[in-house]
Amino acid sequence: METISGEIKISSLGIKNISGLKKKISETSDLKITDLLGTLFGGATDLDASDIHIEPGEETSKIRLRIDGVLQDVAELNKTTYQSVLSRIKLLAKIKMNVSDRPQDGRFSLVFSNEKTEAPIEIRVSTLPAEKGEALVLRILNPKHLIGLGELGLRKDLLDLFRKEIRKPNGMIIVTGPTGSGKTTTLYAFLKEVQKPEIKIITIEDPIEYRLAGISQTQVKDKEYDFASGLKSIMRQDPDVILVGEIRDLETVDTALQASLTGHLVFTTLHTNDAAGTIARLISLGANPSNIGPAINMAVAQRLVRKICKKCGELKTPSAEELQKIKIGTKKALPKNIKIPQNKGCDYCNGTGYKGRVGIFEAFLINDDMEKFILTSPPISALREKAIKNGMVTMREDGIVKVIEGITTLEEVERVAGEEV
Numbered sequence: 001m002e003t004i005s006g007e008i009k010i011s012s013l014g015i016k017n018i019s020g021l022k023k024k025i026s027e028t029s030d031l032k033i034t035d036l037l038g039t040l041f042g043g044a045t046d047l048d049a050s051d052i053h054i055e056p057g058e059e060t061s062k063i064r065l066r067i068d069g070v071l072q073d074v075a076e077l078n079k080t081t082y083q084s085v086l087s088r089i090k091l092l093a094k095i096k097m098n099v100s101d102r103p104q105d106g107r108f109s110l111v112f113s114n115e116k117t118e119a120p121i122e123i124r125v126s127t128l129p130a131e132k133g134e135a136l137v138l139r140i141l142n143p144k145h146l147i148g149l150g151e152l153g154l155r156k157d158l159l160d161l162f163r164k165e166i167r168k169p170n171g172m173i174i175v176t177g178p179t180g181s182g183k184t185t186t187l188y189a190f191l192k193e194v195q196k197p198e199i200k201i202i203t204i205e206d207p208i209e210y211r212l213a214g215i216s217q218t219q220v221k222d223k224e225y226d227f228a229s230g231l232k233s234i235m236r237q238d239p240d241v242i243l244v245g246e247i248r249d250l251e252t253v254d255t256a257l258q259a260s261l262t263g264h265l266v267f268t269t270l271h272t273n274d275a276a277g278t279i280a281r282l283i284s285l286g287a288n289p290s291n292i293g294p295a296i297n298m299a300v301a302q303r304l305v306r307k308i309c310k311k312c313g314e315l316k317t318p319s320a321e322e323l324q325k326i327k328i329g330t331k332k333a334l335p336k337n338i339k340i341p342q343n344k345g346c347d348y349c350n351g352t353g354y355k356g357r358v359g360i361f362e363a364f365l366i367n368d369d370m371e372k373f374i375l376t377s378p379p380i381s382a383l384r385e386k387a388i389k390n391g392m393v394t395m396r397e398d399g400i401v402k403v404i405e406g407i408t409t410l411e412e413v414e415r416v417a418g419e420e421v
Contacts, residue, residue: 009113015046056133093125153358171297172260205245242266250286275301276384293371308352312346315339329400
C-alpha cells in the first residue's frame with residue numbers, strides 16, 4: 001500500500017466474505033501498519049461495507065464493519081497496534097494528533113492502484129473520546145453507490161410520481177428518515193435525474209459526501225457559513241435547483257421555503273419518523289403553516305431493508321400468523337399458494353441470509369385539500385390518516401409488497417418498519 005498526503009493507494013483483495021477478511025488481517029497483523037490498513041480498507045470495499053468502527057477496550061480494541069446496516073466483528077488489536085492505527089488515520093485525515101479529549105472530524109481518499117478506471121473513494125473520519133481511548137468511525141463514501149432513480153427500489157407508481165415531481169420548475173421535496181436510511185442517496189438520484197446543461201444546480205452540504213461533475217457543491221463551515229447563510233448566498237447565484245443537506249433551524253426553514261416559493265426547485269432532508277411528521281416538524285421549528293402548504297410539493301419517508309441472499313435464500317409457505325400479517329399489511333390481492341422468502345445464511349452473505357439493501361418508501365403530495373388541512377396545524381396522526389385516505393402507501397405496506405415479490409423477508413420489514421399495531 002502506497003501513501004501520499006490525504007490519500008491511500010490500495011488494491012482490491014478479492015475478498016468474498018468476513019471470514020476471508022479475518023484471515024487476511026491475521027496474516028498482516030505482525031506487518032507494517034500501512035499493510036494492515038491496506039488490508040482493512042481493501043477488504044472493507046470488497047465487502048461493500050458502509051462504515052469501519054474501531055472501538056478501544058481495556059486490553060484490546062475491536063474492529064467492526066457495518067455491512068448492509070448491521071455491524072460484524074472483524075479483528076482485535078492490541079494496545080500498541082491500536083495506537084499506531086489511530087495515529088496513522090489521524091495523520092491521513094489531517095486532524096490534530098495531540099488532541100484526544102474532544103471529537104474531531106477529517107477525511108482522506110482511497111485510490112485503487114490496480115484499477116485506473118475506479119473513481120477515488122472518500123473516507124470520512126470521526127473521532128470521539130471514550131473511556132479506554134478514542135473511538136473511530138470511518139464512513140466509506142463509495143461513488144458506485146451513486147445510483148439512478150430507477151435503481152432505488154421504487155414501485156412503478158412511486159417512480160412515476162417522483163419523476164413527475166422533480167421535473168416541476170419550483171417547490172420543495174423533503175426526504176425524511178433517520179441517519180443511515182439512504183436519504184442522501186435518494187437526493188443525489190434526484191440530482192442525476194434533473195441534471196442537464198441548461199439548468200444550474202447548487203448544493204450546500206455538511207459535509208459534501210459525493211462529488212458530482214457539472215454541479216456546484218459547497219460545504220458548511222461552522223457559524224461562518226451555515227445552512228441558513230449559505231442558502232442566502234446561493235440564492236444570489238441564480239440557481240434553478242438547490243440541494244440543502246439538512247433543515248435544522250427556523251432560519252434555514254424560512255429561507256428554503258422562500259426559495260421554493262420564488263421559482264426554485266429545492267431538495268432537502270429532515271429528521272422525522274415518517275412522511276406525515278414532516279409538517280409537524282417544520283411547524284415545531286417555527287415555520288408558518290401558511291407558507292408550508294404552498295411551498296412543499298411532496299414529503300417522502302424512507303428506510304432500508306436487507307435483500308434476501310440469492311445464493312441461499314429459500315421460499316416457504318407462510319404460517320397462518322405470517323399470512324394474516326401480510327393480509328393486514330397490503331391492499332393488494334394475494335396470489336394463490338403464496339410463497340415468501342426465508343433467510344438461511346452462507347459464506348456469500350456472511351451467514352446473515354441477506355445481501356444488499358433496497359429502500360422502502362412512503363410519500364404524499366401537498367394538493368389544495370392538504371394545503372387547507374395544514375393551515376389547521378393538525379397532529380401527526382391526523383395528517384397520516386389524511387395522507388392514507390388520499391392514497392399514500394405506507395412504508396410498512398411497501399415492505400410487505402417486497403415480501404410478496406420475494407425481495408426481502410417479513411422479519412426484516414418488521415425489524416425496520418415495525419410491527420402492525
